[in-house]
Amino acid sequence: MKPHHHGQGSWDPWPLLVTLSYTTFMEPKHPDKLHRLFILSVALKGLNALLEIVASIIILLTGALTGVFSIFFHSIESSAHTQLFVAAYLFIHGIVKVFIVIGLISRRLWAYTLAEVVLFLFIAYQMYEYTFHDSLWLLGLSIFDTLLLWLTWREHQSMKNKL
Numbered sequence: 001m002k003p004h005h006h007g008q009g010s011w012d013p014w015p016l017l018v019t020l021s022y023t024t025f026m027e028p029k030h031p032d033k034l035h036r037l038f039i040l041s042v043a044l045k046g047l048n049a050l051l052e053i054v055a056s057i058i059i060l061l062t063g064a065l066t067g068v069f070s071i072f073f074h075s076i077e078s079s080a081h082t083q084l085f086v087a088a089y090l091f092i093h094g095i096v097k098v099f100i101v102i103g104l105i106s107r108r109l110w111a112y113t114l115a116e117v118v119l120f121l122f123i124a125y126q127m128y129e130y131t132f133h134d135s136l137w138l139l140g141l142s143i144f145d146t147l148l149l150w151l152t153w154r155e156h157q158s159m160k161n162k163l
Contacts, residue, residue, distance in 0.1 A: 034151065034154060035155065035158075037151060038148075038151040038152070038154070038155050039105075041144075041147065041148045041151055042101055042104050042105060042148070043101075043105075044144075045097055045100075045101055045148060046097070046098065046101035046102075046105075048097065049093075049094040049095075049096075049097035049098045049101060050094065050098065051094075052090040052091070052093055052094035052097070053090070053091055053094035053095065053098070055090050056086075056087040056088070056089075056090035056091035056094065057087075057091075059083055059086060059087040059090070060083075060084075060087045063080070063083060096118060097118075100114055100115045100118060103115070104152070104155075107159070109156075109159060109160075112152055112153075112155060112156035112159065113156070115149075115152045116149060116152055116153055116156065119145050119148060119149040119152065120149060122145055123142050123145050123146055123149065126138045126141055126142045126145070127142055130142065
């Protein structure tokens with residue numbers, strides 16, 4: 001679906017959002033419960049991605065790793081350089097996940113391979129960090145990402161078998 005343009009420099013995201021919402025939540029009920037779990041997991045990953053982007057903007061605007069962010073970054077020194085790094089990390093991490101989520105929801109074959117590689121790298125990095133920080137948050141996120149990796153692999157195999 002091509003984006004609709006209403007004059008120069010103006011883009012209407014509504015048709016894309018309607019398509020993604022329909023594909024994700026209103027498609028005819030798929031008989032496979034694991035497929036529905038895959039769709040739900042991808043939607044949650046997309047929500048997480050949007051929250052990371054918002055968090056990065058809040059960190060840049062406020063200049064502090066305070067409040068909710070201290071839960072996740074409690075062991076990080078709150079210098080200007082560190083704040084910029086965390087904001088950039090969250091923003092890039094969020095953008096990559098949004099790109100992958102849109103590809104998966106749109107059922108693009110390339111998105112499955114990309115998601116598998118990126119999820120594997122996220123899990124490896126999170127487990128590396130877990131060895132130093134012993135964070136239940138990282139462990140929980142890694143378990144969720146492992147489930148999503150398996151569901152993505154399963155969906156990918158199903159898509160390839162249909163070709």
